[in-house]
Amino acid sequence: MAAISMRLPVIRKVVGPSVSRDGEKHLVIPGDTITTDTGYMRGHGTYVEDDKLIASVAGVVERVNKLVCVRALKSRYNGEVGDIVVGRITEVQQKRWKVETNSRLDSVLLLSSMNLPGGELRRRSAEDELAMRDYLQEGDLISAEVQSVFSDGALSLHTRSLKYGKLGQGVLVQVSPSLVKRQKTHFHDLPCGASVILGTNGFIWIYPTPEQKDGDTGGFTTNMEPVPLPDREVISRLRNCVMALVTQQLMLFDTSILYCYEASLPHQIKDILQPEVMEEIVLKTRQRLLDLEG
């Protein structure tokens, strides 16, 4: 039975982020004067004109001693060494792959930074170069860690651990990088029955929890079996919850996603994306998170 819901638009306020905990945030838009005091050093997002420090991006002013910079609220992903990212292969070149990670330049995954099947350690030969497309093709998704940053800002990735590698069946959600909280670990096995990788670049990967945990294969064997229906329902519900949290501008981390999932259980999966239901479950999630903080 088809369900079609059409409605008149209503101006909705974003419910999400709680009132600032550390006092007033100094928000600026491009062209706003931050300060006329010349004693400050200018950092990212600022420029000097007529002895005034002016913001060049829209964001929050951050002051560290004499350094003033503006952290943009919505921008492309700026990688740091050690971040975990989820990326999509866009090109296969000689000895390296180009990976799209929602940053200003495509990231680079060198052939030598990639694990060989079986965990062999040897110098990559010409045959390995010719067989690159067998490992990763255009369109494939990978999880990787940032190894270093080139001088032009492009990231160099590596998949040198068995927990990284090609990703199998699942759902990708693309969000703004500023909404993903930096934590100790970004691989979470949620108790509701699915696993999630929170890429720092804003790519969230939701997938069914693999049965055997021993012997991570590094993604060389992809499971092509159909995912059972109960797992699918959990994954769809998680995906809708992530979309709800993003629309209401709440930070994404394992606890917030889990609370949102639990708050959404009384509703049908497809109803979660309706504006009223979204507001209701995000309000409940925010309340629980505030209670948790104490």
Next chain:
Amino acid sequence: MASVVLSEPEKLYILHGVQEDLRVDGRGCEDYRCAEVETDIISSTSGSARVKLANILVGVKAEMGTPMLEKPDEGYLEFSVDCSAYATPEFECWGGEELGAEIAATLYNVFSSENCVDLKLLCINPKENCWVLYVDVLLLQCGGNLFDAVSLAVKAALFNTRIPKVRVLEDEEGFKEIELSDDPYDCIRLNVDDVPCIVTLNKIGHRHVVDATLQEEACSLASLLVSVTSKGALTSIRKMGKGSLDPENIFEMMETGKRVGKLLHVALQKVLDEEESLGTSREKVGFLG
């Protein structure tokens, strides 16, 4: 057309999901996403509508012109579609021309049936003057399922169109003069009961889905576009895509299209009537909401 690149396991996941009637966002195969419709947002047109399924804006301008030679006592509709670069960078410069021409051609096809809009109402002076309705569609976002959203927006805009009442005065020498009525609210409205809506059915695996997202469109090789009136009559049918369709599949998809099309009309008419009844007391959202 803007499309996303997907990996093989992702496509497989979507395919298996459709087989089990549970799509990635939890919808069934015949469910539409939540759509928002608003009319009368552009004051400089005779009628306008905005549909937030894939963010489309439609404006209708009624202008005077000469009727076509084959149909001297009828007015006509002219469609033009503009794919703005705001939707996707691929539409920059001439990138969106092909898609725009395709959508416009489909609209001409859909409205080619004689009973859709009462064109005789648009006639002022047979063989000399008639109303020409210029329907301009602006695509602001490519969110999958463009044709459905465009047809919904066109129907809503035609419902909202107000054509000023004119009188033809003939004096003794035979000169005809067209007089516009003084009251700005004195106008004729179009009857949109028979205006068809397009339903796109994408074939994914062995089943078909309605209202596909960009990811689902990347997994489907063939799709069928049917235009259905509110009574369930088909006015046009078109196949798109590189893949092939079985005659049995086509029949099933047509039946689904008719069923879903009728529900679509009911839902849209309900929203339009609700908006009409609220009148000027409704807070217009426009593009700031």
